[in-house]
Amino acid sequence: MKSEDTILAAIAGFVDTLSFVALFGLFTAHVTGNFVLIGAGVAGYGQDILLKLIVFPAFIGGVVASSVMVRSLSARHARHGARLLHAVQAVLMLGFCLAGVWAAPVGQPHGVAAIVAGVVGAFAMGVQNAHPKLIQRSGVPNTVMTGNVTQAILDVVDMFAADAAGSVRAAARSRFAQTAPAIVAFAIGAIAGAMGLRHLGFWALLAPACALAGLALTTGEHDRAAAPGRI
Numbered sequence: 649m650k651s652e653d654t655i656l657a658a659i660a661g662f663v664d665t666l667s668f669v670a671l672f673g674l675f676t677a678h679v680t681g682n683f684v685l686i687g688a689g690v691a692g693y694g695q696d697i698l699l700k701l702i703v704f705p706a707f708i709g710g711v712v713a714s715s716v717m718v719r720s721l722s723a724r725h726a727r728h729g730a731r732l733l734h735a736v737q738a739v740l741m742l743g744f745c746l747a748g749v750w751a752a753p754v755g756q757p758h759g760v761a762a763i764v765a766g767v768v769g770a771f772a773m774g775v776q777n778a779h780p781k782l783i784q785r786s787g788v789p790n791t792v793m794t795g796n797v798t799q800a801i802l803d804v805v806d807m808f809a810a811d812a813a814g815s816v817r818a819a820a821r822s823r824f825a826q827t828a829p830a831i832v833a834f835a836i837g838a839i840a841g842a843m844g845l846r847h848l849g850f851w852a853l854l855a856p857a858c859a860l861a862g863l864a865l866t867t868g869e870h871d872r873a874a875a876p877g878r879i
Contacts, residue, residue, distance in 0.1 A: 655863060656776060656790035657830040659856040661837030663741070663773060664791075666845045666852060670748065671766050672696050672757040677773035677791045679707060696757040703763075703770040710740075710774020718782045730783045730867045733775055738860035740772035741853055748850025765850070788827050793834050800827045 660677045667676040673696075675681035682700045689697030717736065718729040747768050748754075751761030777791050789795055806812050806820035844852025 651829075652863060652867060653787045653790045653826075654829045654833045655859055656779075657793075658833040658837035658840075659859055660773070660776065660791040661834035661839075662841035662844070662856050663744075663769065663837075663853070665838040665841035666850075667766070667769050669842055670754060670845055670850065671699065671762060671769075672754075674699055674703065674757075674766050674769075676703070676707075676744075676766070676769040677777065679704070679777075680792070699757040699763060699766050703766045706767040706770040707774040707777075710771040711778040713771075714775045714778035714782060727868060730779070730785075731864050733779050733783070734860050734864035734867060737772050737775045737779075738857050738864055740768060740775065741857035741860055744769040744772055745850055745853035745857060748853065752849055788830050790830055790834075793831055796827045796831050800824055800831060803827070 664675055664677045667674050668681075673685055673694075675685075682704060685694055686697050686700050688694040689700070714733055714736075717732055721729055721732070744765060747761070747765040751759070751765045754762045754765075756762065773791065780787060780789065800823075803820035803824040807817050807824065809817075812820075840855075841852070844855065
C-alpha cells in the first residue's frame, strides 16, 4: 500500500505527542527523546525518570516480540508478516487506550496505572519501529522524522541547484515525493494527538487503533490481486 508509511507516520506523531503530554514527557515511539530526558534527570535537571526507565525494556520487548513473530512464519506465509504486525499493534494500541482510561486522571508518573499505560504504549510503538526492519519493502522511516527532514532539505537543494545534473534532480524529486507526505502526516498526527487528548482523553487512541486495524485488513491486497495464484 503506497499510503502505508503516511498512515504510520500520522499514527507515530499522534501517539508520541499524546503520550508525551499525558504521561509526563514520555516518548513511546522516540527512544532518542527518552535517552535525553533520562540523561537530564540523572544530572538533576529533570524529574520523574522512573517511568521512562521502566518503559524502555517494554519498547525492547515490542521489537523482540515482532522479530519472533515474523521469524516464526513459514516461508509460504512470510508475506503476511506486515498484516500480522499491524494486527498485533492494533490490539496493543487498544490496550494502551484502555490502560490510559483506567489511569486517568494521571496525577503522578510513578503510579501503577500510569506505568501500565506507558509500558503498553511503548510495547506497541516498539512493534511499529521494528516493522520496517523486518518487512523488506520500499518506503521511508515513519516513527522518527529527523532523517526524513534532513533528506527532504537535501533533495530540495538538489532540485533547485543550478549545477545539478538532470538525473540528480530526478532522483531528488522521487525521494522528496516519498518523504514529504510522511513528514506532513507526522506533523498533522502530532497536532491531532494533542487535540484528541484535550477533548477525548485517552479514548482518542481509538483512532490509531482503528487505523492499524484497517492496515491489517488491507495491506498486501494489491499484491494478492496481481498474483491470485499465490498463497
